[in-house]
Amino acid sequence: MVSSPSASARRLSRKVGDLGFAAVLLVLSLVLLSQIGEQTRWIPRVPLLAQPGFWPGLSLGSMVLFALVYITGSWRDPERPVRETGTVPELWFWLRSLEYALWFMAYVFIVPLAGYLPSSVIFCTVLAYRAGYREGRVLGAAALLGASVVLLFKSFLQVKIPGGALYEYFPAALRNLLIVYF
Numbered sequence: 001m002v003s004s005p006s007a008s009a010r011r012l013s014r015k016v017g018d019l020g021f022a023a024v025l026l027v028l029s030l031v032l033l034s035q036i037g038e039q040t041r042w043i044p045r046v047p048l049l050a051q052p053g054f055w056p057g058l059s060l061g062s063m064v065l066f067a068l069v070y071i072t073g074s075w076r077d078p079e080r081p082v083r084e085t086g087t088v089p090e091l092w093f094w095l096r097s098l099e100y101a102l103w104f105m106a107y108v109f110i111v112p113l114a115g116y117l118p119s120s121v122i123f124c125t126v127l128a129y130r131a132g133y134r135e136g137r138v139l140g141a142a143a144l145l146g147a148s149v150v151l152l153f154k155s156f157l158q159v160k161i162p163g164g165a166l167y168e169y170f171p172a173a174l175r176n177l178l179i180v181y182f
Contacts, residue, residue, distance in 0.1 A: 017090045022071035029063040036060060103127060115164025115178065116154065120146035155181050 040053030124146030163179035
């Protein structure tokens with residue numbers, strides 16, 4: 001006879017900072033939604049789905065809705081006082097995730113200097129290494145992914161991304177090729 005899992009085993013486990021995180025998420029969502037009128041505009045006689053403010057407004061409205069559901073679930077959790085981890089490990093866990101925001105900021109800073117192609121290839125490879133991949137095959141695949149993303153955005157989608165200052169050191173014909181396609 002197979003027994004069904006107990007109600008406590010089926011439940012989602014909550015951690016120490018769950019309610020606090022839900023509250024911060026809700027406040028942030030409400031602040032962003034309150035600014036939608038200042039950041040986007042509604043154009044007369046333009047279909048709803050083509051309005052510049054429609055998709056950001058829908059996203060922020062959904063963010064508020066899901067934050068409300070999240071905070072309600074965290075608040076009503078009967079096992080809320082039970083702590084699975086301490087406050088310091090929980091905070092450290094959240095602070096560690098900021099590392100990737102710093103990686104992104106470094107990438108944004110480096111692209112105008114080194115160019116989109118070298119920056120993307122280097123950062124994809126370094127981030128794969130940082131994530132724990134050490135095999136040359138995987139690191140090569142990460143570099144290939146970085147180059148593929150650049151080719152997709154610059155060549156096929158024709159996204160206008162400024163060339164890097166490093167490109168100025170190349171001969172004129174090669175520089176133009178790099179700026180346009182890489």
